Amino acid sequence: MSAAPDHPVELQYAPSGPFSAEERAAVYRAIQTRRDVRRGFLPERIPEPVLWRMLEAAHHAPSVGLMQPWNFLLVTGPAQKARIKAIFERANAEAIAMFPPERRKAYAALKLEGIMQAPMGICVTCDASRAGAVALGATHMAGMAEFSTVCAIQNLWLAGRAEGVGVGWVSILDEEALKEVLGIPAQLRVVAYLCAGMVEQTMATPELEQRGWRQRLPLEQLVYRDRWGEPA
């Protein structure tokens, strides 16, 4: 924590008007064609410059009180990946049993991770104490440090799409087991374990939608004006 100056600061501004039509289209293309990638990773490594551009994009996420609570643990060792795959297998067996019997066959048929096939795992952690015991903006709403970390993940995901790198979020994991395998300090949270690798093609629409697990909801039903339930 650096000392905030008591004297007034001359703030530096930059223009922030709309992008050109071509630039806007590129941003929307990244947003709309980004997929949760679980298959089709090419075996080649992500080139280092590409990887660091993605990490820089993550690091430019907003964070509450400029806390920057994130770390990125790159997992490339086959032994580490195999341990994490085993953690997934155990958790997924538990998960199947939680669904109603009539959904279990459909659940079991889904491919929900690409841990071994992806050349790289990226474990993204959150240290909510990074800015000290009390952090600006994190005094009232629970989870703000974790939410900042998720903004970083979404930035990385979109940067990956623009770079031809597929990214998939594996959430069916035992967090404590994962922390032990990776040596992550007990007081930190693991927010995500991502699988990442170059891809040539991904799903045209979300795989869960193609498989009939769930459909996209109509946006207009999700938007209200001034009070819950009032149509926009």
Place this chain on the structure above:
Amino acid sequence: MSAAPDHPVELQYAPSGPFSAEERAAVYRAIQTRRDVRRGFLPERIPEPVLWRMLEAAHHAPSVGLMQPWNFLLVTGPAQKARIKAIFERANAEAIAMFPPERRKAYAALKLEGIMQAPMGICVTCDASRAGAVALGATHMAGMAEFSTVCAIQNLWLAGRAEGVGVGWVSILDEEALKEVLGIPAQLRVVAYLCAGMVEQTMATPELEQRGWRQRLPLEQLVYRDRWGEPA
């Protein structure tokens, strides 16, 4: 919840190679020039097509098990905004008192919201039960539905940057008071209250950085390889 078909589905793929250099630059420009906007909102309304493109971008976020747990409550009524501003004022007075005495003057000098000046507030909520009692991918890691909602917020934020719409996240709020003012059902979580409006300029770098509250951390210190603490 729709029934998943038991027969095999022919999955539809789309090419997903790298964007052109110009497209990539546009994506990185959005990521790197996006700011947490608290001042400089123009009084004009966000044009409806722009607003809906931003909401569509949010709705294209990844969500655990395709849950799409988000709702967007657009706040434009002056009376509603004034009530929310009062909730901020109370919470912020509490927040100041939580900081060490030597930081309070600097904290009190910061502008941390633009609730009244922004033409629109966007309250983003999360319904973790949207996909039923048990949701694919949300069985093990806590907070996955909220994390999906944050991905939607980051998409909206980046789309806003491309559209010339400034967005600021106000987190110094009492969640229960906010839910009461907006009529949000008790079992839902408010993930964010955003201020949004057209802007011509925003901060060249984060305002907290310019004011010396905290500095950007060196990225390379935040990245490890295969085990916590091992340099990448």
